[in-house]
Amino acid sequence: EQLAGTFAARLASLAGGTAWPRAAARSLAVVETDGVSVAPAPAAAQPAVDVLTDKVAVVIQDRPVVAMTAWLSDAFRAAAQAELGLQIVTPAGTTLSPAVRDSLGGWPSRWVVQDERDGYYDGLSGAVLRWQEGMFATVVAVDATPDDPRTPVAAAFKEVADTGERQLAVSFRAVHPADDRLVLGGALESVWRELTGGPPAGWGTAEPANLPWSPARLTELAFGRSPEPTWAVVVGTPERPGLATVRISRTKAGVEEDVRLAFGYGAGEEPPLDALRRTAETLATRHHLQSMLIQLRKARRDLGVPPRFEGPGVPVAFVLGAEEVRTMPGDRARHTPLSEPPVPLGPKARPALYYPLPGDPSDLAGWADFERLMRHLKGPEGAEGA
Structure with a gap:
């Protein structure tokens, strides 16, 4: 040390x-x-990969935790520019940072876990994999049919135990008017303060986050990179694990902040569900909230993503910003098929709406309510375009 x-x-x-x-x-x-300075990186430096095909770039990460380091971020960017998937191969004991997991959403990118029994499997879905046709791809079950193309799931992926740990996940989008006086990061800091009692600890453009939290510096970076988007990671403290990814984009509507945030709680800790409505109102009245989804899930307190099954989150609440409510035809936003009416937030003349949902992590029925709400809010014209 x-x-x-x-x-x-x-x-x-x-x-x-x-x-x-x-x-x-x-x-x-x-x-x-x-007279001594740090040597700059080569101008033409490119991230190295272990295997390169016409479909994917494969990198092998033999480490306990795979984080979104500057090198791995460059590898994701280079693969995307070359229209390739990125496949990360790790030993069985490795965990991913949530930032890396969220970047692996597009096929054929995936997390490939080496396994003694099944060879390889997808660390996020459990599907057994084989190297075929220039990439790791799923194996079709022996008894699969064209109508039921099942994929075998690795035994290791199914070896789970309920530890009582949970995560509170908050995702939201705020759209700010483009203004020279705009300071970004305020919405995220407000959520952090409401749910933890203090601001974030640090931030950076890669993991580990190496800068003390500063909305002013985040704003300076984003404005300097505009019109290109800016991606950043924001972290909490060991006492209350928290991690957020922020994507800032310049669009016709203004300056958009897309935030995905999670806090971890141990078996004896209660997530601050009673603070959610107040948090949503703060975003709706002060930070140009467009929409917000809050979920509760059974997952690790330290936020690490293991190569094991973790149940999906269940929706606790959905929030629609005041401008979206105003532009929705008639009373569609206020009168929904849900059993519980929405709660208005902010000024009566121009409220945002908070839609409470069941939020029981052991019952996935809440997603059915959420889907009914989304279909209703989109209306017939939204359903036709879906």
Whole structure:
């Protein structure tokens, strides 16, 4: 630990920067060095891959946790630009950062887990995989039919136990008018304060997040990169694990912030469900909220993604921003097929609407209510275009 602290302080001194957390850089013997600077990365540096085909780039990550490092972020970007999938191969004991999991949504990108019994399987779905036709792809079950093309699930993926740990997941979109005085990150900080009692601890454009939380610096970075989008990760503290990914985009509507946030809770800890309505009202009245979905799920407190089955989250509430409510025809937003009416948030003349949902992580029926609500809000014209 002392050696790492010395290294961090030395690097900060040479680069003319700071270390975070500051306590990590307590130097044993750091001196100023004149005329020395950190060597820049090669201008044409490209992320290396272990296997490259005409369909995917494959990287092997033999480490306990695969995080969205600057290198892996570059690999995702390079694969996307080349119209390739990215497949990450790991040992069985590895976990993913939520930021990496969320980046693996598009086929044929996937997390490939090595397994003694089944060879390889998808760490997010459990599907048994084989290397075929230039990529890891699912294996079709022996008894599969064209009408039922089942895929065998790895035995290791199904070995789960309920630990009582849970995660509260919040995803929302805010659309701000483009303005030179706009400061980004305020909506996320408001959610963090309402649900944890304090602001985020740090942020960065890669993991591990290496900067103390600063909406001003996040705004400066996003404006400097505009019109290109900006992606950032925001983290909490060990006392209340939290991780958010933020995507900032310049669109015709203004400046959009798409946020995916999760907090972890142990078996003896209660998620602050009583603060959700207040949190939603803060976003709706102060931060140009467009929409928000809140879920509760059985998953690890430390937010790590294991190569095991974790049940899907269940919806606790959905929120529709004031502008979306205003533009919806008639009273469609206020009169829904749900048993419980929506709760108005903010000014009576121009409210946002909070739709409570069951939110029981052991009962997936809440998704049926959510789907009925979405079909109703979209209306006949939305259903035809779906």
